Amino acid sequence: MLTLSQISRFYGDTVALDGVDFVVPEDTYMSLLGASGSGKTTLLRLIAGFEEPNHGEISINSKRIDGQAPHLRDIGFVFQNFALFPHLSVAENVAFGLRYRAENPLSNNSEILDRTQEALKLVGLDGFGHRGVGAISGGQRQRVALARTLVCEPRIVLLDEPLGALDANLRARMCDELRAIRERLGVSFLHVTGSETEALTMGDEVAVLANGRITQSDAPDTLFSQPRTAEAARHMNAxxxxxxxxxxxxxxxxxxxxxxxxxxxxxxxxxxxxxxxxxxxxxxxxxxxxxxxxxxxxxxxxxxxxxxxxxxxxxxxxxxxxxxxxxxxxxxxxxxxxxx
Known part of the structure; x- marks a missing residue:
């Protein structure tokens, strides 16, 4: 279970996050909904360790992780732009973390190949390993980015607007696939988005981030039909x-x-x-x-x-x-x- 307690992040006089309390339960697909500039990506970066909070604590299963280097947190991050290496093949991109991670890198080529193929099969790209990332579609690149994250078996996966670069039809298909993959793995996904439709479709639970705080966190149907704050109601666009x-x-x-x-x-x-x-x-x-x-x-x-x-x-x-x-x-x- 991921727990954020009274997390604040300032940039000079600008308050990005203001005493955020937030829990992502085990084996859950959590959606985090917020408008542009609400602090969604900042929250992910704090969890991943790319930035540190000014105040508060971040823990996984009651063990604090704030202050730890990113590679020690056992957290996967799927970036909005996918951040793939253009000079590497699909398989080489997926295997990169296994070979070069700071903790327990793998050197056995047979094990790396097996785990890479397993990860590609999980995301529906079996047989695509030899291709260049510039020779596959946007949806396939999104799956490569996901496979690269999942192959290292993180405790939680952070997704920063992962469907934003895809067309409408592909977004709908990837929604179903992401949920199915998460359920097979049994790990928690934290999916950040500015789309209320995407958040309600994807999340077992949906949290609304507004004015630097979590204004409501509930099951999708409860959030939609019973917003507890005006900010939560506005974010439903209904x-x-x-x-x-x-x-x-x-x-x-x-x-x-x-x-x-x-x-x-x-x-x-x-x-x-x-x-x-x-x-x-x-x-x-x-x-x-x-x-x-x-x-x-x-x-x-x-x-x-x-x-x-x-x-x-x-x-x-x-x-x-x-x-x-x-x-x-x-x-x-x-x-x-x-x-x-």
Whole structure:
């Protein structure tokens, strides 16, 4: 089990991480979701030992690893750009760590060959060892980078936005493959991403990093349907978050959240009496195949979105520039005390 306790990292006056408490359980695929600049990569670099925290402790199975050199931590790192050696073959890239690692390097060529072939087979590249890394696809290079990490049998694998360089179809396939590989190995993966879809798809558990802290860590369905903070709700890209005062004095000084698919639209003054409502101006719509998004601007400038599933349309015909009442049941409401 990987445990981070009160981890902080500063760069001059800039606070990248601020007292982070975070646990990656054994035999788990953990997703870490955060916006660009949230400190995701910094967190990985601290765990791997490429940087050290200003404060706090990092441990694996209750043994501290902060302060240790990276090669002593028994942690694998798959970089976003894969960081393969272009002059080496696929097999030579995978075998590199076995031959040249600082601790217990292997010199038996037969053992190195066997372990390299086993790692390539694990990631679906059996028979690709002789090829140059410039002669294979982006998805195959990603697998080579993963095989190079896995061949050294690390206790935990860190993946820094590993699917970011792949096209959409390949990302979907690699999601399935990464989960299957992790399950076969029985080690923990910590997968960092800025995509909420990727995080929810991949993770047995998903943690949200915002403002230098872990704002929530939960099972994917719980995080999506029951965000405990406004920051967690915003990271799901499925919730409108806004000042509750827009709906009346009873919700003033609270930030509230309502899911895109749980808001309705009607003419001003016609919202059901048992619903909460606010006035907003219709801006424009966006067609996305089976769904459509409608965008509204509230009186305080907040941008609100409503999703309509075209197989069961529920929104009226909307006119750009016209005001409407957006309304919703109180059961659809998430409340966060103290507006952000």
């Amino acid at each position: 919730w409108n978050t806004f000042d509750g005062g827009l709906c009346g004095d009873a919700l003033s000084n609270q930030e509230i959240a309502v899911r895109f698919d749980q808001m309705e639209v009607c003419a001003p003054g016609t919202a059901p009496q048992d619903h909460l409502s606010l006035k907003a101006q219709y801006l424009t719509g966006e067609f996305n195949g089976p769904t459509a998004l409608s965008f509204f601007r509230a009186s305080d400038g907040s941008l609100l979105q409503i999703i309509d599933h075209l197989s069961q349309p529920r929104l009226p015909d909307l006119i750009e520039g016209q005001d409407y009442d957006l309304h919703f049941s109180s059961n659809a409401l998430r409340q966060f005390h103290g507006a952000a």
